[in-house]
Amino acid sequence: MPFFMLIFRNLLRQRIRTLLTALGISLGITTVVALGVVTHSLKATAEDILHAGGADFAIGQSGSADLSFSTLTEEQLEDVAAYPEVDHAIGVLMAFSRAGSNPYFVQLGIEPADLEHFDVPLLEGRYLALGASNEILLGQEGASQLGKELGDTVELKDRTFTVVGIYRTGNVWEDGGAMLPLATVQEYERKDGLFTLIYVKARPGTDLDELTARIEEAHPELATLRTISDYGDVDQGIEIMDAANLAISFLAVFIGGIGVMNTMVMAVMERTREFGILRAVGWRQRRVLQMVLGESILLCLIGAVVGSILAVIFTRAILIFPVVRSFLDPEYTPEVFIRGLVVGVAVALLGALYPAIRAVRLSPIQAIRYE
Amino acid sequence: MNRNRIVIDIQDVVKTYEEGRIHALNGATLQIREGEFVAITGPSGCGKSTLIHLIAALDRPDSGRIAVNGVDLARMGDLSRYRAREVGLVFQLHNLLPTLSAAANVQVPMYEAELSFWDRRAKAQRLLEAVGLGDRASTPPTKLSGGERQRVAIALALANDPPLLLADEPTGNLDSKAGEMVLDLLRSIQRERGVTLVLVTHDLRIAGSAERIVRMLDGRVVDAGVTSTEAGP
Numbered sequence: 001m002p003f004f005m006l007i008f009r010n011l012l013r014q015r016i017r018t019l020l021t022a023l024g025i026s027l028g029i030t031t032v033v034a035l036g037v038v039t040h041s042l043k044a045t046a047e048d049i050l051h052a053g054g055a056d057f058a059i060g061q062s063g064s065a066d067l068s069f070s071t072l073t074e075e076q077l078e079d080v081a082a083y084p085e086v087d088h089a090i091g092v093l094m095a096f097s098r099a100g101s102n103p104y105f106v107q108l109g110i111e112p113a114d115l116e117h118f119d120v121p122l123l124e125g126r127y128l129a130l131g132a133s134n135e136i137l138l139g140q141e142g143a144s145q146l147g148k149e150l151g152d153t154v155e156l157k158d159r160t161f162t163v164v165g166i167y168r169t170g171n172v173w174e175d176g177g178a179m180l181p182l183a184t185v186q187e188y189e190r191k192d193g194l195f196t197l198i199y200v201k202a203r204p205g206t207d208l209d210e211l212t213a214r215i216e217e218a219h220p221e222l223a224t225l226r227t228i229s230d231y232g233d234v235d236q237g238i239e240i241m242d243a244a245n246l247a248i249s250f251l252a253v254f255i256g257g258i259g260v261m262n263t264m265v266m267a268v269m270e271r272t273r274e275f276g277i278l279r280a281v282g283w284r285q286r287r288v289l290q291m292v293l294g295e296s297i298l299l300c301l302i303g304a305v306v307g308s309i310l311a312v313i314f315t316r317a318i319l320i321f322p323v324v325r326s327f328l329d330p331e332y333t334p335e336v337f338i339r340g341l342v343v344g345v346a347v348a349l350l351g352a353l354y355p356a357i358r359a360v361r362l363s364p365i366q367a368i369r370y371e
Numbered sequence: 372m373n374r375n376r377i378v379i380d381i382q383d384v385v386k387t388y389e390e391g392r393i394h395a396l397n398g399a400t401l402q403i404r405e406g407e408f409v410a411i412t413g414p415s416g417c418g419k420s421t422l423i424h425l426i427a428a429l430d431r432p433d434s435g436r437i438a439v440n441g442v443d444l445a446r447m448g449d450l451s452r453y454r455a456r457e458v459g460l461v462f463q464l465h466n467l468l469p470t471l472s473a474a475a476n477v478q479v480p481m482y483e484a485e486l487s488f489w490d491r492r493a494k495a496q497r498l499l500e501a502v503g504l505g506d507r508a509s510t511p512p513t514k515l516s517g518g519e520r521q522r523v524a525i526a527l528a529l530a531n532d533p534p535l536l537l538a539d540e541p542t543g544n545l546d547s548k549a550g551e552m553v554l555d556l557l558r559s560i561q562r563e564r565g566v567t568l569v570l571v572t573h574d575l576r577i578a579g580s581a582e583r584i585v586r587m588l589d590g591r592v593v594d595a596g597v598t599s600t601e602a603g604p
């Protein structure tokens with residue numbers, strides 16, 4: 001029998017216990033992997049927001065706690081637009097309100113004339129007409145959630161809008177929402193002349209690092225946003241999410257580790273005599289160690305595989321909620337699954353350490369006299 | 372094989388338990404020669420098992436010296452290697468792993484020898500055939516009779532071809548017929564393989580089949596016995 005089979009057989013001896021422990025571990029791994037998928041995907045969505053319409057970067061108000069609190073003025077927009085490297089600077093105002101079943105329906109107020117420089121691929125219809133105040137462009141997902149088609153009307157903030165176009169950018173956040181004339185959104189949000197973000201498209205060949213540094217230096221009240229790591233300047237949400245992810249993952253590992261330790265301590269104690277026999281017939285301590293750790297690692301790998309599958313099922317299942325669908329587009333990168341495996345092995349080693357040391361330290365004679 | 376060569380040399384061995392309150396061995400001295408069949412007898416508690424455990428290097432003496440083939444066990448760095456290669460052990464009870472088949476049990480000591488999976492399998496099968504259980508290879512010990520279990524234990528003890536076989540009351544739990552069979556098997560192994568056999572027993576009839584009978588009392592060897600060339604009934 002191969003050594004591996006010996007390890008496997010040992011796990012099969014207490015099938016129910018093995019199963020329950022693996023299940024416990026798998027739930028821990030589910031948590032770790034699902035949170036990994038969700039945070040990664042939300043970050044990807046958040047980063048997409050910074051490059052909406054094909055922008056090189058976005059500008060927000062420095063120090064705002066949440067992106068939706070960011071407030072910029074027309075004067076600031078003009079200042080940014082005046083940089084010679086800036087090809088286009090487009091101010092947008094974001095609003096969130098209930099629409100249909102979605103409590104956070106995203107509305108992007110944009111000057112209709114700016115749409116020419118803002119890449120919004122239309123599936124049907126046309127862009128907003130210049131000067132129109134009651135037209136709306138719906139993202140494909142937003143349209144399907146609201147059950148609206150081209151030419152239909154949409155009720156929003158006690159106003160009626162006509163759907164003139166349906167777009168799809170590939171960013172769930174935009175595709176789940178709508179674009180409306182800037183002036184209209186400024187009016188119903190009571191933010192006349194104000195923006196949430198300025199989207200900047202630089203001239204070809206511009207050194208973006210240099211340009212963003214220069215803008216921030218000249219305007220300390222502005223934060224330039226190119227990557228997810230810049231988000232902290234305008235939004236604490238990502239940092240809080242990362243911290244929560246880490247904390248919950250640690251907790252899951254800790255709980256899983258205790259479960260494994262409990263199982264492995266029992267497995268070693270009830271086999272004291274057997275370990276004595278193994279040592280008496282010449283097994284080195286190292287081989288006993290390999291066997292105990294092997295059992296624990298195998299147990300946790302089973303848990304990790306099951307947990308990863310559960311995580312995929314879970315992250316697909318939560319998409320039945322429209323609000324989730326408009327923020328989350330689950331991306332399954334190899335990293336999150338590798339992290340699940342690494343966590344599984346870490347839990348295995350952590351949990352098996354004490355029992356393995358106990359097993360290795362048993363003197364053969366103690367074990368053989370043990371009844 | 373040199374029947375005059377001393378393979379086990381036990382000098383003044385003391386072994387105490389419970390912080391010196393129990394003297395299991397109290398200055399035991401004994402020499403065993405290569406290829407010999409020695410029976411150790413004595414009343415319960417006189418230290419027979421303790422002596423076997425010390426020879427098998429399962430434990431260390433408090434004082435005194437046990438040398439095997441001229442090497443002091445106390446100076447041997449890797450006792451696992453010694454246990455795996457130099458000695459085979461058969462106990463009265465329980466020295467099989469209950470969840471493994473007979474063949475898998477016999478393979479257990481072989482993990483420490485550099486044998487391939489196929490070699491281990493073939494060798495375990497050969498050993499089981501040698502103890503008359505070639506057809507029970509896939510049966511777990513729980514489904515074997517006491518005598519069959521003991522024969523599997525003997526096959527396991529021989530897994531790495533040790534020159535020394537130590538048996539502590541191997542027939543103690545068997546009826547006389549099964550006991551007879553196990554004893555015959557041990558004796559034939561000793562003769563055919565040239566293995567040195569040390570057997571602990573209460574049973575004077577079994578002791579009588581040995582080439583030499585060693586008597587112990589209160590942790591000492593009180594009679595090292597004389598070798599009878601006409602061994603056994």
Ligand SMILES: Nc1ncnc2c1ncn2[C@@H]1O[C@H](COP(=O)(O)OP(=O)(O)OP(=O)(O)O)[C@@H](O)[C@H]1O
Binds near residue numbers: 388
């Ligand atoms: N681990 C131990 N702890 C305490 N006392 C022990 C231990 N092992 C053995 N002893 C004691 O040492 C003495 C010798 O024990 P040992 O098992 O060697 O005797 P034995 O000759 O094999 O007896 P038996 O014929 O009953 O098997 C006994 O008094 C026993 O109680």
Ligand SMILES: [Mg+2]
Binds near residue numbers: 419420421539
């Ligand atoms: Mg005894």
